[in-house]
Amino acid sequence: MDDLLPGMLDLARDGGDTLTRQLTDQLRDLIIRGRLAPGQRLPSSRQLAQSLDVSRNTVSFAIEQLAAEGYLSLSAGRRPMVAAGLSLDRRRISPQGNRAASARLSLSAWAGSLHRASWPPVHDGRPRPFQPGLADEREFPHDVWSRCLRRAARNAPLRRDRPINHPPLQEALLGHLVVHRGIKAKASQILILPTAQSGLTLAANVLLERGDHAWIESPGYGGANVALHAAGAVVSAMPLDAQGMAISSPRDAPRLIFVTPSHQYPTGRLMPIGRRLELLRFAETTGACIIEDDYDGEFHYEARPVAALQGLAASPRVFYLGTFSKATYADIRFGYLVVPEALIDVFEIAQRHMGMLTSITMQDALAEFIGAGAYLGHIRRMTRLYKGRRDRMLQALAAEAGDRLSIEVPAGGMQLLARCQTNDRQLSARLLEAGVVSRPLSNMLYHRTGEQGLFLGFAAWNEKEIDQAARILGRIVR
Amino acid sequence: MDDLLPGMLDLARDGGDTLTRQLTDQLRDLIIRGRLAPGQRLPSSRQLAQSLDVSRNTVSFAIEQLAAEGYLSLSAGRRPMVAAGLSLDRRRISPQGNRAASARLSLSAWAGSLHRASWPPVHDGRPRPFQPGLADEREFPHDVWSRCLRRAARNAPLRRDRPINHPPLQEALLGHLVVHRGIKAKASQILILPTAQSGLTLAANVLLERGDHAWIESPGYGGANVALHAAGAVVSAMPLDAQGMAISSPRDAPRLIFVTPSHQYPTGRLMPIGRRLELLRFAETTGACIIEDDYDGEFHYEARPVAALQGLAASPRVFYLGTFSKATYADIRFGYLVVPEALIDVFEIAQRHMGMLTSITMQDALAEFIGAGAYLGHIRRMTRLYKGRRDRMLQALAAEAGDRLSIEVPAGGMQLLARCQTNDRQLSARLLEAGVVSRPLSNMLYHRTGEQGLFLGFAAWNEKEIDQAARILGRIVR
Numbered sequence: 025m026d027d028l029l030p031g032m033l034d035l036a037r038d039g040g041d042t043l044t045r046q047l048t049d050q051l052r053d054l055i056i057r058g059r060l061a062p063g064q065r066l067p068s069s070r071q072l073a074q075s076l077d078v079s080r081n082t083v084s085f086a087i088e089q090l091a092a093e094g095y096l097s098l099s100a101g102r103r104p105m106v107a108a109g110l111s112l113d114r115r116r117i118s119p120q121g122n123r124a125a126s127a128r129l130s131l132s133a134w135a136g137s138l139h140r141a142s143w144p145p146v147h148d149g150r151p152r153p154f155q156p157g158l159a160d161e162r163e164f165p166h167d168v169w170s171r172c173l174r175r176a177a178r179n180a181p182l183r184r185d186r187p188i189n190h191p192p193l194q195e196a197l198l199g200h201l202v203v204h205r206g207i208k209a210k211a212s213q214i215l216i217l218p219t220a221q222s223g224l225t226l227a228a229n230v231l232l233e234r235g236d237h238a239w240i241e242s243p244g245y246g247g248a249n250v251a252l253h254a255a256g257a258v259v260s261a262m263p264l265d266a267q268g269m270a271i272s273s274p275r276d277a278p279r280l281i282f283v284t285p286s287h288q289y290p291t292g293r294l295m296p297i298g299r300r301l302e303l304l305r306f307a308e309t310t311g312a313c314i315i316e317d318d319y320d321g322e323f324h325y326e327a328r329p330v331a332a333l334q335g336l337a338a339s340p341r342v343f344y345l346g347t348f349s350k351a352t353y354a355d356i357r358f359g360y361l362v363v364p365e366a367l368i369d370v371f372e373i374a375q376r377h378m379g380m381l382t383s384i385t386m387q388d389a390l391a392e393f394i395g396a397g398a399y400l401g402h403i404r405r406m407t408r409l410y411k412g413r414r415d416r417m418l419q420a421l422a423a424e425a426g427d428r429l430s431i432e433v434p435a436g437g438m439q440l441l442a443r444c445q446t447n448d449r450q451l452s453a454r455l456l457e458a459g460v461v462s463r464p465l466s467n468m469l470y471h472r473t474g475e476q477g478l479f480l481g482f483a484a485w486n487e488k489e490i491d492q493a494a495r496i497l498g499r500i501v502r
Numbered sequence: 503m504d505d506l507l508p509g510m511l512d513l514a515r516d517g518g519d520t521l522t523r524q525l526t527d528q529l530r531d532l533i534i535r536g537r538l539a540p541g542q543r544l545p546s547s548r549q550l551a552q553s554l555d556v557s558r559n560t561v562s563f564a565i566e567q568l569a570a571e572g573y574l575s576l577s578a579g580r581r582p583m584v585a586a587g588l589s590l591d592r593r594r595i596s597p598q599g600n601r602a603a604s605a606r607l608s609l610s611a612w613a614g615s616l617h618r619a620s621w622p623p624v625h626d627g628r629p630r631p632f633q634p635g636l637a638d639e640r641e642f643p644h645d646v647w648s649r650c651l652r653r654a655a656r657n658a659p660l661r662r663d664r665p666i667n668h669p670p671l672q673e674a675l676l677g678h679l680v681v682h683r684g685i686k687a688k689a690s691q692i693l694i695l696p697t698a699q700s701g702l703t704l705a706a707n708v709l710l711e712r713g714d715h716a717w718i719e720s721p722g723y724g725g726a727n728v729a730l731h732a733a734g735a736v737v738s739a740m741p742l743d744a745q746g747m748a749i750s751s752p753r754d755a756p757r758l759i760f761v762t763p764s765h766q767y768p769t770g771r772l773m774p775i776g777r778r779l780e781l782l783r784f785a786e787t788t789g790a791c792i793i794e795d796d797y798d799g800e801f802h803y804e805a806r807p808v809a810a811l812q813g814l815a816a817s818p819r820v821f822y823l824g825t826f827s828k829a830t831y832a833d834i835r836f837g838y839l840v841v842p843e844a845l846i847d848v849f850e851i852a853q854r855h856m857g858m859l860t861s862i863t864m865q866d867a868l869a870e871f872i873g874a875g876a877y878l879g880h881i882r883r884m885t886r887l888y889k890g891r892r893d894r895m896l897q898a899l900a901a902e903a904g905d906r907l908s909i910e911v912p913a914g915g916m917q918l919l920a921r922c923q924t925n926d927r928q929l930s931a932r933l934l935e936a937g938v939v940s941r942p943l944s945n946m947l948y949h950r951t952g953e954q955g956l957f958l959g960f961a962a963w964n965e966k967e968i969d970q971a972a973r974i975l976g977r978i979v980r
Contacts, residue, residue: 052809092913093808094745094774107776129791129819130757131848135708138851150662162659170655173863177648180833181640184628218696221857229732230613234712250855254707279608296572298585313607330571331530341607355658355862370609373616377728379699379858384833385651386861435570 029067030075032059043078047086055095055106065103066096134254142467143246153493154417155461156290156439156481161353163406168398169352169389176388183384188375189216190387196394197360204400205321206331207344209362215371216387220319220347220359221247222380227343227361228255228280230374231313236279241269243468243475245289245317248282261470264288268295271302277310285333286321290441290468290479292434294330304337313341320350322403323483324436325411340364348390350438351403358382358390410438410483416490417482424498429478438483441465444501448476451501458496507545508553510537521556525564533573533584543581544574612732620945621724631971632895633939634768634917634959639831641884646876647830647867654866661862666853667694668865674872675838682878683799684809685822687840693849694865698797698825698837699725700858705821705839706733706758708852709791714757719747721946721953723767723795726760739948742766746773749780755788763811764799768919768946768957770912772808782815791819798828800881801961802914803889818842826868828916829881836860836868888916888961894968895960902976907956916961919943922979926954932978938971 032054035046054060066072069083076083087104090096096104151158194211201207201214217223224247232238234256240248242261252259260278262269268288269281283303285295295303307314316333324330334344344362349355363371375381393399414434421429421442429442444451448464455462455478465477482490510532513524532538544550547561554561565582568574574582629636672689679685679692695701702725710716712734718726720739730737738756740747746766747759761781763773773781785792794811802808812822822840827833841849853859871877892912899907899920907920922929926942933940933956943955960968 056814088804092772092774092804094772094776094778107774129709129842129845130789131708131845132711135848135852138848138855141851141855144854148663161662164659166656166658170652173655174648174652177651178644180644180831181642184639185626186833217857218700219857219859221854221859222696223857225856230609231607233610234734251857254855256712294570294572296570296585298572300572311608326566326570336534353658355664357859357861359857364607367607367609370613370616373619374613376622376699377616377619377732378703379695379697379701379729379837381697381699381835383835383864386864 029060030072033076035076035078043082044085044089047076047078047082048089051086051090052093052095055090060106062106062108064106066105068103141250143250145463145467147461151484152459152461153485153489154439154480154482154497155484156463156479157350158481158484159350159353159406159438160409160484160486161355163402163409164353165398165402168396169356169393172389172392172396172398173385176385176392179388180385183388186384188372188381189214190384190391192395193387193391196391200394200399201332201344201346201362205318205344206335207362208335209344210365212368213362213365215361215363215375216382217359217361217375217380218382219357220317220345220349221251222378223345223359223361224248224251224282224315224317225254226371226374226378226380227315227345227363228252228257229378230367230371231280231343232257233279237274237276238280238282239269239278240282240470241284241288242470242473243290243465244470245282245284245319246468248315248317249470252280252282259470263471263473264291264293266293267299268293269299269303271299271306274310278312280315281307281312282315282317283333284317284319286318286324286330287434287437289317289319290439290463290465291432292437292440293432294435295333297336300333300336304333304342307341308339313343315343315345317345319345319347320437321346322351323407323410323438325407325414326435334362340366351399351406352393356390358386406483413482413485413487413490414440416487417480417494420491420494421497424494425501426498428501439479439481441477441479443475443477446476446501448478452478454500455497458500460493460496460500462497507538508550511554513554513556521560522563522567525554525556525560526567529564529568530571530573533568538584540584540586542584544583546581619728621728623941623945625939629962630937630939631963631967632917632958632960632975633962634941634957635828636959636962637828637831637884637916638887638962638964639833641880641887642831643876643880646874647834647871650867650870650874650876651863653870654863657866658863661866664862666850666859667692668862668869670873671865671869674869678872678877679810679822679824679840683796683822684813685840686813687822688843690846691840691843693839693841693853694860695837695839695853695858696860697835698795698823698827699729700856701823701837701839702726702729702760702793702795703732704849704852704856704858705793705823705841706730706735707856708845708849709758709821710735711757715752715754716758716760717747717752717756718760718948719762719766720948720951721768721943722948723760723762723797724946726793726795727948730758730760737948741949741951742769742771744771745777746771747777747781749777749784752788756790758793759785759790760793760795761811762795762797764796764802764808765912765915767795767797768917768941768943769910770915770918771910772913773811775814778811778814782811782820785815785819786817791821793821793823795823797823797825798915799824800829801885801888801916803885803892804913812840818844829877829884830871834868836864884961891960891963891965891968892918894965895958895972898969898972899975902972903979904976906979917957917959919955919957921953921955924954924979926956929978930956933975936974936978938974938978940975 073080073083194214198211238252238257334342347359452464463479551558551561672692676689716730716735812820825837930942941957
């Protein structure tokens with residue numbers, strides 16, 4: 025063996041890996057593959073160094089590394105020994121191939137159901153008209169944002185005290201939300217989260233016991249449905265009437281109600297004050313809490329944005345959820361959740377336990393972006409632009425699809441619902457083949473109904489793109 | 503009333519809010535406070551404009567906004583009417599004060615238990631010696647990083663196709679992990695997550711059913727304990743022996759085993775190859791999966807970092823968890839989880855459903871930071887620096903505390919465990935008063951034992967700071 029070992033090693037002297045490293049890796053590999061057996065002794069490091077024509081240090085370092093990793097046993101005055109008791113034949117450990125063994129890893133029931141989820145729809149490649157949910161990021165002031173980011177990163181060394189929710193961002197955002205959304209809160213009530221979806225996950229886990237009842241709108245937002253399911257809630261779908269979620273006397277009182285009162289998702293309907301108060305009274309009576317998702321509440325075209333439910337509530341039971349991804353662009357994904365003052369502590373601990381923290385550098389950059397007026401300026405500019413695009417979209421669809429589509433004019437937001445009489449999933453699939461993205465209404469309905477329609481985004485495309493895609497849509501619809 | 507209303511309004515003409523806005527807000531407020539009653543008619547907009555000395559448009563816009571929000575009813579040829587059926591007295595809705603009402607919001611059992619959690623320890627203000635878990639961010643190349651960030655933000659418009667886990671970062675990180683940590687994987691197996699903690703949450707929710715058994719080390723990492731509890735696992739604490747987690751025949755076979763084999767948290771022990779293989783065989787036999795947390799596996803002082811368990815496993819049942827926050831600095835919080843190839847899809851859907859997505863701009867900046875060599879360069883420089891600080895810390899503690907502390911020399915990482923014979927919680931509290939942060943070993947033990955000790959970080963402080971804090975520590979220990 026002492027003579028054989030050097031022949032099993034092959035050290036390259038091409039300046040790539042160091043000799044110590046090569047020797048360590050090759051010896052380890054020989055042990056792992058069973059070519060050096062447990063209990064077997066290596067040559068002394070002096071002998072090995074001589075045979076390999078390397079320095080004694082090179083060999084010693086390799087031997088010590090392998091001893092530290094447990095592959096070799098060392099004892100004073102004796103040659104290094106391959107550690108006893110190692111059974112290293114990896115094929116003996118698992119006779120199956122990797123894929124079969126992995127299939128044996130059992131998943132939770134929730135994870136096992138995920139392959140059937142229809143949310144979120146994922147479209148590979150660049151976004152295409154009329155993919156819903158997208159702001160026009162070509163219009164976003166990337167330069168201003170990149171300067172904010174650079175400055176925030178450079179200032180990082182000055183900011184060694186870091187609460188997880190960055191007070192300057194909380195302050196800047198609160199200023200915006202109070203004036204423009206009618207929020208009533210202190211800055212410290214705002215949690216900054218990786219995404220709005222993680223805010224839903226967090227709130228559901230803090231507020232719901234498994235088996236608790238929760239309400240969503242139908243048609244409604246799939247992200248709420250999946251987050252509530254993930255938290256173990258029993259989810260009931262509440263149909264809409266003209267004012268939004270219809271509140272009926274429930275068999276099982278909900279512990280949590282998810283609503284989109286600013287522009288209902290996906291119909292775009294505004295929940296009027298009467299229904300808002302009815303909902304709040306219902307929640308007070310039953311002890312339910314409300315998650316108000318104001319996902320694109322910034323963009324309102326007929327008048328100024330309607331004040332949020334959160335600011336109307338008599339007692340702190342409304343959790344206001346927002347996102348930066350609509351008012352800025354899709355990659356500034358942070359969400360925020362305004363929680364009742366009495367629950368700040370529990371939510372911040374929960375945020376840490378679930379790991380839903382975000383970079384303070386990013387938070388600081390956003391604080392500057394808002395504080396310097398770039399945020400509001402962008403929202404104002406986009407509101408004008410998107411309103412024009414909504415109107416162009418209405419015109420183009422009327423011209424191309426005529427009465428095949430019946431469109432609810434949305435009072436705000438970035439998308440509209442075009443109802444139709446034909447199978448919307450088939451229609452959506454045919455549109456996709458032709459390069460036009462839509463979301464079938466059927467996939468957003470959580471109760472039995474014959475409603476069909478297409479959910480179409482208009483904000484991210486210019487008038488030419490809208491006209492072109494509308495022509496394709498018209499051809500396929502007719 | 504027609505005469506009274508103008509007197510109830512007070513419009514400022516100081517260039518602050520627009521007149522329309524002031525009028526809308528004030529009318530809404532009068533309705534909300536019940537001073538305009540449901541069913542009551544307002545003056546005509548012409549009359550109101552005249553009395554207030556504002557333009558007719560100003561009034562019309564306000565009236566339309568309030569009608570859109572549902573506060574007013576409009577019908578052609580008649581004066582606007584406060585909407586009927588609104589009961590708006592907020593005190594009648596909830597007689598209690600806000601705090602009392604909020605206390606009535608029920609929380610999940612998990613959330614209700616959070617106030618008792620001893621993890622994470624939160625220290626307000628700037629970090630102080632010897633707070634564990636911190637890299638020295640004064641040494642971090644903030645300028646290089648801020649250039650990477652700025653470039654990534656500027657390039658954002660070119661990157662409209664955005665998989666949630668950014669392939670350039672996956673590739674760059676894989677290259678690093680293969681060479682330096684012995685990982686065996688394809689780039690697409692790497693998920694990029696907001697934090698390592700969110701990776702634990704994600705894995706626990708995908709892999710565990712509520713009530714499943716999970717093992718952690720004792721003493722061990724509190725973050726794993728709380729994440730597994732949050733996912734509903736029944737957590738068993740496995741005591742350590744000299745080689746790390748002792749594997750005993752369990753009453754209840756674990757579905758998941760959480761280990762820190764590179765440097766056990768908090769003892770700093772290296773798990774040798776024999777125990778590694780024993781653990782892998784045990785997992786194969788029982789069908790358990792393993793989360794290998796390599797939280798600061800980059801820093802190894804005696805030899806080069808030991809290869810990860812993930813690369814040794816015969817079948818894909820090891821989930822390798824890492825973080826950027828130790829090898830860069832605390833604010834680059836992203837974690838990553840290497841999952842088996844067969845489970846990429848289910849993990850990516852779960853990632854979306856739980857909202858654990860991160861900014862592609864940040865991911866792209868990290869890809870460049872790694873690709874350009876800044877990451878490895880920083881790790882190499884910090885390894886030398888931290889090794890020197892570890893040695894200085896050992897010296898200083900020996901000199902100041904003598905045999906009151908018994909220290910296990912950690913082979914790597916950023917902290918060490920100093921065992922003592924006195925009540926470690928009291929000791930830690932007294933140290934904190936004197937400005938020295940430590941973590942009592944008792945808070946990291948999950949089984950009954952009399953062990954006591956202090957967990958001390960040495961990486962983030964220079965030699966002078968180490969000497970000073972060690973003097974304080976010595977004074978209090980003796």
